[in-house]
Amino acid sequence: MLSPREATAIHPRPVPVALRKKLIEVxxxxxxxxxxxxxxxQKSPKGYPTNIHKWWAQIPVAAARGVLFAQLVDDPSAWPTVFTSPEAVKAERDRLHKLIGEFVLWDAKAETLEAARWEIARSLARGRGDAPPPQDDPKAVLAWLAANAPPVFDPFSGGGTIPLEAQRLGLTAIGSDLxxxxxxxxxxxxxxxxRFARRMPVHPKAxxxxxxxxxxxxxxxGLAEDLxxxxxxxxxxAFARVGHLYPDATLPDGRKAKVVAWLWARAVRSPNPAAKGAMVPLASSYVLSTRADKQVWLEPKLQPAEGTYSFTVRGGAPAPASAASGQKSGRSEFKCILTDAPMDADYIDQEANAGRMGSVLLAMAVQDNRDRLYIEASADQERPDATIEPTWKPSHESRGTFASNAQGRTYGFKTYGDYFTPRQLVTLTTFADLVSEARARVLADAGDAGLPNDLLSLAEGGAGPVAYADAxxxxxxxxxxxxxxYNCALCRWLPKDNAIAMGLPEKAIPMVWDFAEGNPFGQSSSEFFQCLKNVADCLDTAAATAPAFVRQQAAQDAGPFAIPPVVSTDPPYYxxxxxxxxxxxxxxxxxxxxAPIFPEEYATPAVPKAAELVANPYRHGRDGAEPFFLGGMKQVMGRLAEQAAPDVPMTIYYAFKQSEKQEDGTASTGWATFLQALHDAGLILDGTWPLRTQNAGRMVARGTNALASAIILSCRRRSKDAPAISRGAFLSLLRAELPPAARQLRDDRIAATDFEQAIIGPGMSVFTRHSAVLEADDTQMPVKTALALINQVMDEEEAEVDGATRFALTWFATHGFDERVYGDADNLARxxxxxxNAMQDAHLLISARGKVRLRQRSEWPEGFDVVADADAPAWMLANALAHALxxxxxxxxxxxxxxxGARAEPVRDLAYRLFLLAERKKLSAEAGIWNALAVAWPDLMDRARETRFNAAPAQSTLAL
Known part of the structure; x- marks a missing residue:
């Protein structure tokens, strides 16, 4: 992967192996x-790296930054001679947690990032037996990391978040992607x-x-200024060449205004002869603005006898019901605006594929000073590009991208060039061709500015005038x-924002019936200057603290490396x-x-696909897609396991989907199969950390128990002589190791929503550190069975609680708050x-007419003070705390x-347990309350310590 020159530049000497626990493993x-x-x-700030270019399902910057730090920094327990007591270990761990919470912020202070770099250097130096660089000399820390830290490698670099954040932490980054x-x-x-850091701009005015x-x-x-x-x-x-294609609009009072967007609807000929062959709109909505202070909609004006129609802009609320649905009458069906004749998806697809789909202009959004207005379509605006003949357009076939491909419909879109109007094609081609002209100007100015006498190109590793012009x-x-x-015929108009949306969503190219054609010379997100600003802002916030090496390469071909790298990656999911x-x-x-600047990467007519690690039935067939993906992923992970730094765990982001969650709390085949691939590749999985980018805040929406959108997996290489164990031995190890691991997670304030996924890590560590777990018939236990056993052991884990609480837990897990016959309760109670009867007297149960159920908190007697009862079951104490919170x-x-007092010890564990049980019973509000209690526990303990009580119980603390 790297030339000898690059490998030497990355790292001058090897790092000795010392297997110390890292923070992410604990x-x-x-x-x-x-x-x-x-x-x-929810809102990306100025210069946020995801703003530079569209990429799909990017991991958050905060996750990449925090995970890399925790990968490299030792857990305090790894240094027993330094942190000599459990209290010292916890205090140091809390300090590191606090630092992570500060430096993962996008607007973290420079000194906070400097502190994070020093912590990384300190851990690496400890492992070497070296002295760390001076803590108060940030430049010395960066120099030490450059000379001693292993590089960070991401073989699926995607949008570049992991390499960028590795740089920000002072680490050399290696990225690759096919x-x-x-x-x-x-x-x-x-x-x-x-490569061009700390240089002045080259343009003459600067x-x-x-x-x-x-x-x-x-x-x-300097780079951003020149851009x-x-x-x-x-x-x-560009405006001088094609600006005439974007004429100003005439307002009702005769003034001119810049058009922000032309709002179109696709159109086909009505199937009803009574419409006189009219091309009728396929508009999904006639609502233009839903802002409270500016509600605007379109009212159709019909002339059925002439087979014509028009639209009038109306303001005020409420818009008629028909405005919201436009001409849409079903999921993918429309009705003729003139005759109400139905037009199903097959008819529309047939017309479009025959070249008979057009578009009609519904209205225009214009900018009048600071006000955004809507005006009716006019003949001079409807077809400014009617005579345009684009000289070029992307011609590659767009097979495999439409969301409607399952039904076999393409609506006339055969190539990627078909997603643009003629006006857009001419304008975008003009801008594209101007790039080479701008490069020539940069090259001339760079020569005059006296850049280093280096004639190598950017692709060749140059840093002189040629490379700078390329950059x-x-x-x-x-x-x-x-x-x-922002300038394609797939962009929707957003009535809520009065703005244009991007053309491509997350997973496929959908059919957009009514689209907004933006003005690249206007005042909106589709305008060239706004696009330029986003890219330049990202340059302003670039790390530029360490070198990076980026290559086009399939992950299956990763390496070789002169120095074993730290691996952190976000692979594609299935x-x-x-x-x-x-x-x-x-x-x-x-x-x-x-293509002239990067000839190797742009040599093919389309993006390379044969080696792409996704399960794509278009390329591999329905039966071949899964084996291709899993075989390739196993190959990649095995190769990484062999080449990665042995003293640092690998981290892998797994894109967990809500559909993978089963009613019984276990995960489906996709999750299990991915873990199986890791085990088969020779990796020990010792940590699973849920990443929830939709986190609602711990006390805000307690009824919302969001599943993880990704799971961060921490892995290490397994010894080739690792032994096999029996099923019984596996269960014994789980029962020995999971309870203390669970306590550790709770001590570290993990949310109850995250607990079930996080505890998989310690459980899978037991499974994956052995070459195999053997069933009674000597067959190897699959990961899916291991996951079920981990859940089983955790279900067995009950704190040292009283019999009534054990009864309530079992009853709740089985029946929730439902009523059952007395005999069922009596058998379980015995x-x-x-x-x-005793549990009924304690207000835990309601028993009447031969039926029994758990008493809910809302049914407790008024003024009931459960804490005053010294023998109250832990179940009741936990519910009292949940109610109070x-x-x-x-x-x-x-x-x-x-x-x-001391009775609080089992209550926290019960909160976690009850969250899981409530979630499995789909009692979301109940689960939310227990999650809130689990997360708030450390703060409640602080408040409890600060409070002094009288000997008599304070009845006002419950008010039930």
Missing amino acids: SLPLDAINAEASRRK NPVAVLTTRALAEIPP RESVSRTGWHGGATA RHYGAWMRDE IATYLAITVSRLVH NNILYSDLSDFFYGWLRRML ARNVGV DKGGEAAAGTLLGRL
């Missing part, structure tokens, strides 16, 4: 990571910025300014590719996203612009050595917890 502050990941998913669009994105974020005032920009400010300058030249030149051209090409995303097919949407345009908040619950 503990991770998920709440802090998930909260930041969720915040940035997909050239992914390689381009990673290269733009991680590889190019450090040089004149620098000569007067000096240059004070940041590490990548903005040459991008502005490109925009002005600016690369970012300009990415800007045009963003423009492609058939969830067909990356190469979706990337072809951009690839044709990028190839036109970048097995727990308790009586039904739910109704009175942390203050009330903390006060009550203080009264419990």
